Amino acid sequence: MSENPNVALFVTCLVDLMRPGVGFASVQLLEQAGCRVTVPREQTCCGQPAFNNGDDDDARAIARRVIAAFEPFDHVVAPSGSCAGMLKKHYPELFAGEAGWEERAQAFAARCHELTSFLVDVMSFEPRAIEYKTTATYHDSCSGLRELGVKRQPRQLLDAVSGLQIVEMQDAEVCCGFGGTFCVKYPDISIKIVSDKVANIERTAAVTVLGGDLGCLLNIAGRLKRLKRNTKVMHVAEVLAGRGDSAPGIAEQE
Amino acid sequence: MSTSREKVLGRIRQSLRRGPLEEQTRARLEARLSAHATHSRIAFTADAVERFIDKAQSQAATVARVASAAQVPDAVADYLKSHNLPATVAAAPALRGIEWPRHLTVAFGATRGEHEAAVTPCLAAVAETGSLVLLSGEDSPTTLNLLPDNHIVIVNRSQVVRDFETVWQTLRERDAPLPRAVNLITGPSRTADIEQTIQLGAHGPRRVHIILVDDGEGSG
Amino acid sequence: MQFTSVDFQRNVSKALNDPFLQQALQRGMHGFVGKRADAVSAVPEFEQLRDEARDIKNHTLTYLDYYLEKFEASVTRLGGHVHWASDAREARELVLEICRKAKAKTITKGKSMAGEEIDLNEALEAAGHEVVETDLGEYIIQLAKEPPSHIIAPAVHKTRDQVSDLFHEHHRALGFEQRLTEVPALVDEARQVLRRKFLSADVGITGANFLIAETGSNVIVTNEGNGDLTSTLPRVHVVTAGIEKVLPTLEDMTVLMRVLARSATGQEASTYTTVFSGPRRAGDRDGPEEYHVVLIDSGRTAILGGEFQDILRCIRCGACLNHCPVWGSVGGHAYGWCYSGPMGAVLTPLLKDLEAAKHLPNACTLNGRCEQNCPVRIPLPALLRKLRHRQYEARLTSAMTRYGLRLWTFLATRPALYRLAFAAVARSLRVLGGRRGALSRVPFAGGWTAGRDLPVPQGTTFQSQWRARNES
Numbered sequence: 050m051s052e053n054p055n056v057a058l059f060v061t062c063l064v065d066l067m068r069p070g071v072g073f074a075s076v077q078l079l080e081q082a083g084c085r086v087t088v089p090r091e092q093t094c095c096g097q098p099a100f101n102n103g104d105d106d107d108a109r110a111i112a113r114r115v116i117a118a119f120e121p122f123d124h125v126v127a128p129s130g131s132c133a134g135m136l137k138k139h140y141p142e143l144f145a146g147e148a149g150w151e152e153r154a155q156a157f158a159a160r161c162h163e164l165t166s167f168l169v170d171v172m173s174f175e176p177r178a179i180e181y182k183t184t185a186t187y188h189d190s191c192s193g194l195r196e197l198g199v200k201r202q203p204r205q206l207l208d209a210v211s212g213l214q215i216v217e218m219q220d221a222e223v224c225c226g227f228g229g230t231f232c233v234k235y236p237d238i239s240i241k242i243v244s245d246k247v248a249n250i251e252r253t254a255a256v257t258v259l260g261g262d263l264g265c266l267l268n269i270a271g272r273l274k275r276l277k278r279n280t281k282v283m284h285v286a287e288v289l290a291g292r293g294d295s296a297p298g299i300a301e302q303e
Numbered sequence: 304m305s306t307s308r309e310k311v312l313g314r315i316r317q318s319l320r321r322g323p324l325e326e327q328t329r330a331r332l333e334a335r336l337s338a339h340a341t342h343s344r345i346a347f348t349a350d351a352v353e354r355f356i357d358k359a360q361s362q363a364a365t366v367a368r369v370a371s372a373a374q375v376p377d378a379v380a381d382y383l384k385s386h387n388l389p390a391t392v393a394a395a396p397a398l399r400g401i402e403w404p405r406h407l408t409v410a411f412g413a414t415r416g417e418h419e420a421a422v423t424p425c426l427a428a429v430a431e432t433g434s435l436v437l438l439s440g441e442d443s444p445t446t447l448n449l450l451p452d453n454h455i456v457i458v459n460r461s462q463v464v465r466d467f468e469t470v471w472q473t474l475r476e477r478d479a480p481l482p483r484a485v486n487l488i489t490g491p492s493r494t495a496d497i498e499q500t501i502q503l504g505a506h507g508p509r510r511v512h513i514i515l516v517d518d519g520e521g522s523g
Numbered sequence: 524m525q526f527t528s529v530d531f532q533r534n535v536s537k538a539l540n541d542p543f544l545q546q547a548l549q550r551g552m553h554g555f556v557g558k559r560a561d562a563v564s565a566v567p568e569f570e571q572l573r574d575e576a577r578d579i580k581n582h583t584l585t586y587l588d589y590y591l592e593k594f595e596a597s598v599t600r601l602g603g604h605v606h607w608a609s610d611a612r613e614a615r616e617l618v619l620e621i622c623r624k625a626k627a628k629t630i631t632k633g634k635s636m637a638g639e640e641i642d643l644n645e646a647l648e649a650a651g652h653e654v655v656e657t658d659l660g661e662y663i664i665q666l667a668k669e670p671p672s673h674i675i676a677p678a679v680h681k682t683r684d685q686v687s688d689l690f691h692e693h694h695r696a697l698g699f700e701q702r703l704t705e706v707p708a709l710v711d712e713a714r715q716v717l718r719r720k721f722l723s724a725d726v727g728i729t730g731a732n733f734l735i736a737e738t739g740s741n742v743i744v745t746n747e748g749n750g751d752l753t754s755t756l757p758r759v760h761v762v763t764a765g766i767e768k769v770l771p772t773l774e775d776m777t778v779l780m781r782v783l784a785r786s787a788t789g790q791e792a793s794t795y796t797t798v799f800s801g802p803r804r805a806g807d808r809d810g811p812e813e814y815h816v817v818l819i820d821s822g823r824t825a826i827l828g829g830e831f832q833d834i835l836r837c838i839r840c841g842a843c844l845n846h847c848p849v850w851g852s853v854g855g856h857a858y859g860w861c862y863s864g865p866m867g868a869v870l871t872p873l874l875k876d877l878e879a880a881k882h883l884p885n886a887c888t889l890n891g892r893c894e895q896n897c898p899v900r901i902p903l904p905a906l907l908r909k910l911r912h913r914q915y916e917a918r919l920t921s922a923m924t925r926y927g928l929r930l931w932t933f934l935a936t937r938p939a940l941y942r943l944a945f946a947a948v949a950r951s952l953r954v955l956g957g958r959r960g961a962l963s964r965v966p967f968a969g970g971w972t973a974g975r976d977l978p979v980p981q982g983t984t985f986q987s988q989w990r991a992r993n994e995s
Contacts, residue, residue: 060985066945067978069985088989093935099928101889103911103920107932114936142905191890224848228888230924233970235532235886237539240974241852242888271975274961300961300978308607311766311820315588318828324589332589336737336771342575342778343568345791358791413808415722432792441806445755449748467780471773480601481738483810484755485798492748493794494710496660496676498547498683499554502710505659506717507748507795 054123056084059115059161061132062094063263068299071263074290075128075164082174084124091118095127095135101229105143112140113150116157124171125161128286129262130193131229133163138196163193164286165261169202175209181293182212186255187285188246188269189222190262203261203285210288216253220245227268243272250280257281257298259288270299339475341468344431351430352463356515358433362490363503364511371518375457376404378514379422382455383407386510393418393451397442413444414451421447422455427473428513431466432489435513439484448486454508459516524642524670528859528871531882538853544680548854551679555845558789559896569785576782577900579775580836583767584827590736590769591818597739601801603814611641614819618643618728618761619650621815625759627652627725633743633750634658635730636674636839637763637819639861640874643728655720657749659713666693672855672863675787675841680854683709717749727753727811731764732838733779734816737772740800741816744783744793751797760799760811766818767835773798779838782898787840822874830909834869836899843893843903849886858883865893865903872910881919884910942986949980 056079064071072088079086096111115136119125127133137158144150168174187207193199200222207213226232226242233239246269250258258273258280260266270282281298297303316322324332347354356366369378383390391408403409414421423443427436435456439445448454464470467487474481492507503509527534538544563569583590595605608614614637622630630652632638644665647654656665660678664671666689671677678686686709691702697716703709729750731741741762743750754760770776784790803810826835844850844864855863859880862870868883884907893903914920934941956962956979965977982988 062945065985066949067980069983069988070981072985072989088986090986090990091938093938093941094931096935098931101908101911102885102924102928103908103913103915104925104928104932105912105915107928110932111935191888191892195891195895222892224888224890224892226848226888228890231886231888233968234924235535235849236970236973237535238849238852238886239888239970241539242848243975245848245852267978268975270978271961271971274976274978275963275974296981297960300976302960303958307609307613310609311607311818311824312588312591314609314820314824315591315766315827318824318826319585319587320828324586328586329589332586332771336593339772339774341774342579343571345566345568345781362792362794416718434792434796439807439810440804441808444808445751446809449751449755467777468774471777474773481740481798481800483800483803483807484751485800486751487792487796487798489790489792489794489796491794492746494659494747495788496658496663496678496747497681497686497706497709499551499676499679500706502706504714505710505747505749506657506714506721506752 053083053085056086056124056126057119057122058086058088059092059095059119059125059127059132059136060088061127061129061263063267064128067267068263068284070292070296071128071284071286074284074286074292075126077290078164078168078174078286079126082168082172084172087122089118095132097132097135098230100135100139100143109143112143112154116140116153120157123160124167126164126167127161128164128284130163130190130197130199131262131264133161134192134196136161163197163199163261165202165206166197166199169205176206176289177209179209179289179291180211181288183257183293184214184216184255185257185259186216186218186250186253187221188225188258188260188265190260190265191224193261194222199261206289207259207285213288216255218249218253220249225265225268227264229264232268240272243268247272247276251278255280257283259283259285261285266299274300339471344466344468347431351465352460352515355428355430355433355463358430359490359513360433362433364433364490364513366513366515368515368517372516375514375516376401376407379455380404380407382512383420386453388419388453391418392455393421393447395423395443395447397424398422398457413446415446416450418451420453420455421451422457423447424457425462427470428458428463429467429470429487430463434487434489436470437486437488438482440482445484445486448488449507452504452509453512454510455512455514457514457516460518524639524861526860526875526879528875528880528883531857531859531886534857534859535853538857543682543685544854547680547682548851551676552845552851555789555841559786559842559845562785562789562791572778572782573898573900575778576898577836579770579778580899583770584832584835587766587769587827590771591766593736594734594739594769597737598801598814598816601739603739603801603816606815606817608817608819608821611821614641614763614817614821615643615646617817618763619646621759621761622647622652622726623650625726625813627759629653629655629720629724630726630728631720631724631753631757632656632661633727633729633745633753634661634677635728635763636861637730637765638728639671641763641819641821643763655717655724657717657721657753658745659710659747662713662717663689670856670861673841673844674839674862680856721752721756724757726759726761727757728761728763729753731762731768732783733776734764734769735773735776735798736769738798738800740798742776742796742798744780744796746788746794748795751795754797754799755810758811759813760802760815762816764816764818766820766823783838783840786842786896786898826873831869831873831906833901834866834873834906836901837866838899840898842896842898846892846896848888848890865907866901869903869906869910877913877917878919881914884914942984945984946987949984952980
């Protein structure tokens with residue numbers, strides 16, 4: 050593979066709709082790391098809502114299109130452990146036993162990555178001359194952490210940001226209560242879980258909360274906003290791309 | 304032969320999509336059983352006796368070391384005295400051979416809980432976890448291990464083994480079916496059922512006291 | 524016990540609004556997690572042990588008929604009796620018959636999830652027996668007339684204050700007049716009350732953590748010693764156990780024992796692990812004269828050999844409950860049956876009723892912490908997802924979810940339409956939210972906004988901004 054691999058950005062539906070800045074930050078980081086970045090126009094969703102609700106046929110219908118659109122690239126990178134986990138872990142499961150597609154899904158999965166782990170483990174990237182003076186705490190999103198082993202990589206990258214101090218919260222590895230459609234199907238439980246998460250965040254006295262998955266971050270930011278807190282919530286890519294100070298936090302007034 | 308038995312076994316085979324096992328497979332499974340293959344053990348480098356003492360104490364057992372078997376009766380008497388207990392114990396008949404001091408009343412046999420202390424031997428002491436291994440039998444009634452508030456166990460140094468695998472091996476070498484009960488006991492009885500607060504003395508002994516005999520050979 | 528899984532949503536709001544329960548959960552759950560983590564990190568062999576535990580269970584399930592027959596033969600050789608129950612009713616009747624023949628007045632019980640599963644206590648009481656649970660937690664909830672809320676800590680939902688009240692109410696008649704409040708005193712009072720029961724019981728009923736095929740043994744693991752007293756003092760000992768509890772040898776059991784104690788309570792060894800084999804022997808001075816094992820199928824063979832077989836490896840350690848954010852929020856009763864948390868959300872639909880328990884597999888964020896901590900590596904999230912698939916195929920999924928998913932798929936497979944729709948949604952949300960950054964109320968998003976604001980999109984969609992930027 051060339052030193053400047055062809056990388057396709059899988060934007061994810063939540064970034065596309067709610068937080069375009071994460072998409073731009075991802076492109077910037079990938080380019081800084083030496084990748085030639087393409088954003089395939091035919092992309093939509095990874096199919097997780099269908100898959101997680103037992104609708105395997107629809108999940109497969111979506112997955113076939115994703116595979117076809119992203120297959121030509123050396124790597125597929127998503128700024129989300131959850132979507133990357135879907136592409137990497139669950140596509141092969143979805144097509145298990147389906148002649149032709151099984152091998153295709155496996156070959157495709159091998160080239161899919163979550164953003165921070167791709168930057169660190171594949172591109173050996175290190176942010177340069179990025180400053181963000183704050184204390185932050187990092188929420189480990191479940192899919193990234195447990196399906197893809199993302200834990201060290203975002204912290205290693207953030208370590209290179211000058212002025213940034215990471216304060217670990219208690220239960221950083223415990224779910225925030227988002228869970229995709231779970232958060233609207235079982236809102237009472239979801240809100241109880243995110244309240245516990247927010248309490249742990251507040252105990253650190255950190256000014257900023259960072260994470261690698263927009264679903265969790267919207268959930269945490271939404272709860273903080275409801276509680277009228279000023280804690281700033283951002284995606285790790287935004288900070289690494291040097292937008293820590295310039296971009297307003299999620300759910301923050303512009 | 305009950306019909307439910309056939310029903311359950313039939314359903315198992317149906318679910319596993321096969322009939323009764325073939326002779327060859329059965330022979331393979333028989334061989335697996337009789338091989339008694341062991342799996343991963345918990346590795347440790349410490350001396351087994353030291354580790355046993357450490358682990359037993361960490362589980363709230365107390366340990367007194369004596370140089371020889373002759374000192375066991377005094378060690379029992381000392382324990383009773385230090386806990387202000389009457390000079391009466393229930394003891395396993397296996398310990399009849401010990402020369403008990405005259406001031407101590409020793410009742411050999413089972414108990415219904417009328418004794419405050421019991422003295423028993425053990426089969427082995429496991430360094431891995433600080434556990435005691437006690438076998439039921441005519442010479443060592445199980446109620447002694449469970450009903451009195453104080454359970455005093457005599458462990459000979461030579462009975463300390465590294466792990467449970469060694470215990471099973473020892474039991475097999477007895478060349479008899481397992482006794483009715485093989486008790487693996489690690490410290491005194493406890494519960495955390497009220498607010499996850501650990502409290503000793505739930506239903507079994509409140510205290511487990513180990514008398515470790517340093518020159519002890521063979522089992523008591 | 525009452526089966527209330529169908530009322531899951533109502534159970535949940537009750538649980539979330541129960542200050543005693545919330546207080547108990549807050550206090551109880553962190554200890555389990557921390558102790559397990561310490562115990563596991565102390566042994567480098569732990570991951571290897573988990574693999575072996577999984578493989579041993581899988582091996583046994585593959586030859587389950589062989590090992591059960593072997594177990595039966597071994598028990599019989601020792602003078603014990605093995606009974607087979609194809610369903611819960613048969614299991615109850617078998618136990619009742621043994622108790623009737625024993626002319627049992629008082630029956631002591633060691634904690635048995637199989638017993639809970641078949642509603643044994645109700646049946647025994649209806650037949651006129653006095654039934655006394657002897658695990659302290661089980662005893663507390665028996666007094667409270669409640670089902671267990673956790674498989675290893677049945678009364679974890681009760682505060683000390685509630686226990687004080689229960690003991691005061693029930694022990695007064697036995698001569699304990701004072702209302703005690705401290706844990707040591709409460710434990711001691713229960714010890715005295717239960718000691719009398721242990722000594723007077725005619726039959727002792729326990730479960731089994733493991734059955735050993737080669738030796739014909741049942742293994743009981745406790746910290747209190749109540750299982751030992753229940754198995755030793757009465758004249759008759761009855762073991763109720765699911766058929767999946769059998770293991771080949773003591774060596775195999777040792778692996779499971781090592782992972783069980785660490786996963787359940789963070790101990791290297793539970794205080795009492797006892798291998799019971801048959802009735803008392805000639806010359807024995809104590810121990811039961813009769814020894815019975817009731818092997819229970821009750822839905823297990825239907826799981827065997829299928830896509831849910833992995834759940835039959837479960838050793839009931841409770842680690843998945845302890846690490847589940849949903850369980851930690853609502854406790855065990857909300858699940859509506861004796862099994863709760865991730866393992867309960869798999870077992871209840873399979874053993875009881877897929878439709879009545881349809882919420883359980885869905886009320887999960889798929890965060891995977893249960894699987895990460897399961898000592899026998901049960902892929903719980905995958906099993907829950909498969910149950911959702913089964914519900915979907917059986918059209919048990921709500922119409923709203925089904926239509927929502929169809930609409931989503933319709934859009935997601937039509938990129939041009941999808942981009943238009945997303946741009947429109949982004950625009951509408953921004954119109955609604957303006958510069959406030961977040962919305963406190965949004966049409967059709969009441970679930971989200973019940974306790975959260977909805978962040979407003981940052982400008983138009985990424986795709987339209989990207990296009991504008993790269994075409995200018």
